[in-house]
Amino acid sequence: MLACKSLFRVDRLLKFTNTYVKSNPVNYFQGKLSYEKLSLDLRMGGAKDKPGTMDKKKRRIGTPVWRPLCTQASSLEDVEVKSEIGSQMQEVNESTIEVMDATVSPKALEGDIEDESIEEKTVLSAAKHSLSVEVGASLIRFVRGKEGSTKEKIEKETGVQIILPSSKQEDAIIIEGTSADSVTKASKEIQHIIDEAVKTPSLEYSHFVSLPLAIHPELVEKLVNFQNSILGINDTCVGENQEGNSDRDASESDAQDEQLGKESAVAVELKVANDRESVKVDISGIPLVSYAPKELKESKSSRLSDLRIEKSIFIKPKTFHLTVLMLKLWNKERVSLAAEVLKSISPKVMDALDNRPLFVRLEGLDRMKGSLDRAQVVYAPVEEIGSENRLSRACQVIIDAFVEAGLVLERDIGHQLKLHATVMNVKHRKRRGNRRVKSDSFNARGIFEQFGSEEWGEYLIREAHLSQRFKYDENGYYHCCASIPFPENMQVD
Numbered sequence: 001m002l003a004c005k006s007l008f009r010v011d012r013l014l015k016f017t018n019t020y021v022k023s024n025p026v027n028y029f030q031g032k033l034s035y036e037k038l039s040l041d042l043r044m045g046g047a048k049d050k051p052g053t054m055d056k057k058k059r060r061i062g063t064p065v066w067r068p069l070c071t072q073a074s075s076l077e078d079v080e081v082k083s084e085i086g087s088q089m090q091e092v093n094e095s096t097i098e099v100m101d102a103t104v105s106p107k108a109l110e111g112d113i114e115d116e117s118i119e120e121k122t123v124l125s126a127a128k129h130s131l132s133v134e135v136g137a138s139l140i141r142f143v144r145g146k147e148g149s150t151k152e153k154i155e156k157e158t159g160v161q162i163i164l165p166s167s168k169q170e171d172a173i174i175i176e177g178t179s180a181d182s183v184t185k186a187s188k189e190i191q192h193i194i195d196e197a198v199k200t201p202s203l204e205y206s207h208f209v210s211l212p213l214a215i216h217p218e219l220v221e222k223l224v225n226f227q228n229s230i231l232g233i234n235d236t237c238v239g240e241n242q243e244g245n246s247d248r249d250a251s252e253s254d255a256q257d258e259q260l261g262k263e264s265a266v267a268v269e270l271k272v273a274n275d276r277e278s279v280k281v282d283i284s285g286i287p288l289v290s291y292a293p294k295e296l297k298e299s300k301s302s303r304l305s306d307l308r309i310e311k312s313i314f315i316k317p318k319t320f321h322l323t324v325l326m327l328k329l330w331n332k333e334r335v336s337l338a339a340e341v342l343k344s345i346s347p348k349v350m351d352a353l354d355n356r357p358l359f360v361r362l363e364g365l366d367r368m369k370g371s372l373d374r375a376q377v378v379y380a381p382v383e384e385i386g387s388e389n390r391l392s393r394a395c396q397v398i399i400d401a402f403v404e405a406g407l408v409l410e411r412d413i414g415h416q417l418k419l420h421a422t423v424m425n426v427k428h429r430k431r432r433g434n435r436r437v438k439s440d441s442f443n444a445r446g447i448f449e450q451f452g453s454e455e456w457g458e459y460l461i462r463e464a465h466l467s468q469r470f471k472y473d474e475n476g477y478y479h480c481c482a483s484i485p486f487p488e489n490m491q492v493d
Contacts, residue, residue, distance in 0.1 A: 129183045130176045133190055136330035137171045138206060140164060142197040143190055150193065158186040171331055198328050198409065207329045207338065207481065209398055210467045211322040213421060214477055216459050219362075223317040223423065226454070230447060231311060232300045308442040312430040315422050318476030322360075322382060322419050324395045324464065327407060335468075338407055339482035342466050345401045346484040349464070352393040357487050359385040362421055362456035365448055375444035376427075379420040380456055391461070392417065394486075398464065461486050 135143060144151050144164060151162050160177035173190065177183040197203050214220055228234070304310065329335045361383045368377030384391045395417055402408050424447075426440040463485050467478035 128176060128178065129180050130174060131183045131187055133173045133175060133187055134331050134333060135171055135173050135194060137168050138203060139194055139197055139330050142193055143173060154186055154189050158182045160186045198330060203328060205326045205328055205469065207327040207466060207468050209324040210465045211324065211461050212465060212477060213322065213459060214318050214320040215462060219320065219457060219459060220317045222456060223320060226451060227314045313424050313426055313428050313442065319478055320421060322421055325399050325402060328409060334407065335481060337405060338466055341401050341405045342482045342484055345397055348397045349394045349484060350487065352397050353390050353487055355487050358391055358461045359458050360461060361385055361458045364454060365452050367444065370441050372445040372448055373443050374441040376441050377422060378424040378444055379422045382419045382421060385458060462488060
C-alpha cells in the first residue's frame, strides 16, 4: 500500500535494495509517480522459487517495512532501503527501478487511479449487453429444460449467458452477451418457449374468476356433513375433516383423556383367604365393555378403496365457489392487468344485475364427465332464483372484458359458460410419488343414490374475486388478488 503525504520531484535514477530473495528484477514503479515520506508495507514472497533454490523447511519471514532516508531531496544519489526482519538485517541482490519526471500530488494520483478504474468499467460495460426478461416463476422450468438442457442449448447457439432466478419469489431471467444481436436472439428464443408452454396442459391455470359460496357458514357445514357421511367419519371428527388436518388444542386432548380415565375406573374387592396360598377377586361389579368389530372398520375402508373414493378428491369446504373463467397469469404484470380489468368493469356488472341482490339455489348432484361408475367430476347444479338471466349477463360482461384485454387463451375463447359448484374432482387426488393416472375416475353410483336430490339451499352472491390457485387466505378461501361487490340491498329510487 502506497501512502503519499506530500510532494517532491524525482528526476534521477533511484536504486532500492530489493527484499526479494533470489528473484528476478521487477519494475513496480513505471510511469509517472511522486511521493514524499514513502511508507510501504511489503509481504515477503515475490515470484515462485525454482525447485532446489530454497530449503525444504518452511522459513518464517516477517513483514519488512520500507522507510525513506529523507523526505526532501534536491539531489538524490543512491538511496538505500533496508529490510528489517526481527533484529537482523538481510542484504539481498539489488535491482534498479526507474522513477521518471514525477510531479503529481497525492490527490492527483488518487484521481488518476479512479479515472483508470472508471475507464476500465466503461470499457467492460460497453463490451457487455444485458437484458432482463419477465418470465414468471411457473415458467422458469420450461426455460431451464430437463437437467438444464434447454438453457444450455440457447447459450450455445447464441453465445450468451442466461442467469436464472435463485428463488421462487423472483420471476425475471437475465440474458448477458457481448453483442446486442446475440442478446436479442436469445430473448426471442425464450419468448417462443413461453408462448408454446402456456398452450400446453403442462402449465396449469394459475388464477380464476370466482363467486365465493364458502362465505355462508351453513353451506360449509352441509358440505362437511356430506363428506363425513360418505367417508364414514362420525360427528366428533367434523372439525378435523373441515380443516383437512388433525390439529387439536393440547389442553382439550388432555381433558378428554382425564375424563376417559375417570369413567374407566372400576372398583375391585380383594379378599385374602390365605396369605400363603391365594387371593380371591370379586369381578361381579366389573362392567362389560363392547367395541366395534375391527372387521367393520376395515370393510368400510376397503369398500371406499374399491370405489376409488378418498378424502383428497373432495373439494375443501372453505373453498366452495362458482367458477366464471379460468386464467393463466404467469407473471406479475399479467396478474396486475387482470386485477385492473376486474375493478374497471364493476359499474357494468352492477348494471347487468340491475343493481339488485342476486340469489342462487343449489339442488341435487350431477357429473361433468364419465358415467356414474367412472365419474371424474361431481358438482351441485346452480339455478338463479327468478330466472331473469341476470347472473349470466354479469358473467358474460366479466368474460368479454378479460378476452378483450388478451388475458384469455385462444382455445378458451368461445367456451359456453356453465356455472357449477364442484364437490368432488379426481384431479385433486393425492398422487403416490410422480406416478400419473391417465384416466382416473371413481364410482359415484352410491353417492348419487343417497345425495342425488340433496337440497343445499338458497344463497346470496355477494362478490366476484380474482382468485389465485394453490394459495389461501386466513379464512381458508383462495387468495384474493382483486374483488368487486355485487348488490346486497335493493336500490330505492
